[in-house]
Amino acid sequence: MSESGYELTRIDGRLSLATPGGDFRPICVDFVDGRIGYRRRAQHPTGALLRAIGPIAKASRGDGEPTAIDATAGLGRDAFLLAWAGWRVIACERNETIAALLADGLRRAAESDDDTLREIVGRITLASDSAQMVIPQYASLASAVYVDPMFPPKSKTALVKKEMRILREVVGDDPDAGEIVTIAREAGLRVVVKRMSDAPPLAEEPARSLSDGAIRFDVYEGRE
Numbered sequence: 468m469s470e471s472g473y474e475l476t477r478i479d480g481r482l483s484l485a486t487p488g489g490d491f492r493p494i495c496v497d498f499v500d501g502r503i504g505y506r507r508r509a510q511h512p513t514g515a516l517l518r519a520i521g522p523i524a525k526a527s528r529g530d531g532e533p534t535a536i537d538a539t540a541g542l543g544r545d546a547f548l549l550a551w552a553g554w555r556v557i558a559c560e561r562n563e564t565i566a567a568l569l570a571d572g573l574r575r576a577a578e579s580d581d582d583t584l585r586e587i588v589g590r591i592t593l594a595s596d597s598a599q600m601v602i603p604q605y606a607s608l609a610s611a612v613y614v615d616p617m618f619p620p621k622s623k624t625a626l627v628k629k630e631m632r633i634l635r636e637v638v639g640d641d642p643d644a645g646e647i648v649t650i651a652r653e654a655g656l657r658v659v660v661k662r663m664s665d666a667p668p669l670a671e672e673p674a675r676s677l678s679d680g681a682i683r684f685d686v687y688e689g690r691e
């Protein structure tokens with residue numbers, strides 16, 4: 468068990484984050500039956516993130532496939548959305564516990580009997596390392612970087628979703644997220660940053676922002 472009181476344990480074949488007391492629903496990455504699975508059965512990939520990251524048709528570099536770096540992969544929902552839209556995704560996750568959950572979810576999806584699901588997760592490569600290390604390695608292949616750092620808690624009484632609260636207890640804050648933007652921009656990549664709608668930009672003023680309810684996506688254009 469970790470200092471935070473959470474432990475990784477296998478429940479119904481899924482690596483899951485739980486407490487010995489079982490006082491919350493264990494957290495796992497489930498691309499098959501979880502929220503992503505249900506959403507995928509219903510529709511095509513859509514949403515402000517995909518509009519912000521830009522059209523996939525324009526994104527290939529040289530002969531390569533359109534590639535995006537998800538600098539803050541977490542439980543992989545956004546990485547999955549990008550891969551579902553056709554992007555090859557390099558998913559960076561530096562927290563060992565979260566990276567283990569994501570690796571397990573990707574492995575189970577890759578072994579499922581759903582051809583489309585296997586094809587989608589086949590486009591995701593997990594890099595269990597910090598984005599600051601990974602971006603320079605993939606900068607010549609990728610055209611976009613997506614950054615979704617932990618939001619600072621609004622107040623002690625704020626109704627933060629339980630899963631997000633537990634994630635925060637496990638990974639802490641991401642005070643270095645601005646560095647990712649700097650490194651990606653220096654490499655000439657397009658950058659999309661997810662922010663709370665009332666939060667200041669992570670870097671300088673973005674070229675444009677797309678609103679999506681309580682959040683927004685700040686877009687910094689790359690070099691063509």
Ligand SMILES: C[S@@+](CC[C@H](N)C(=O)[O-])C[C@H]1O[C@@H](n2cnc3c(N)ncnc32)[C@H](O)[C@@H]1O
Pocket residue numbers: 538539540541542543544545546559560561562565596597598599615616617618638641643644647
């Ligand atoms: C808010 S969560 C991301 C949620 C994710 N977009 C999703 O769809 O599940 C932020 C995650 O990014 C990771 N992270 C933050 N900064 C990072 C960095 N510089 N390199 C790699 N991972 C990072 C944290 O450990 C955490 O798991």
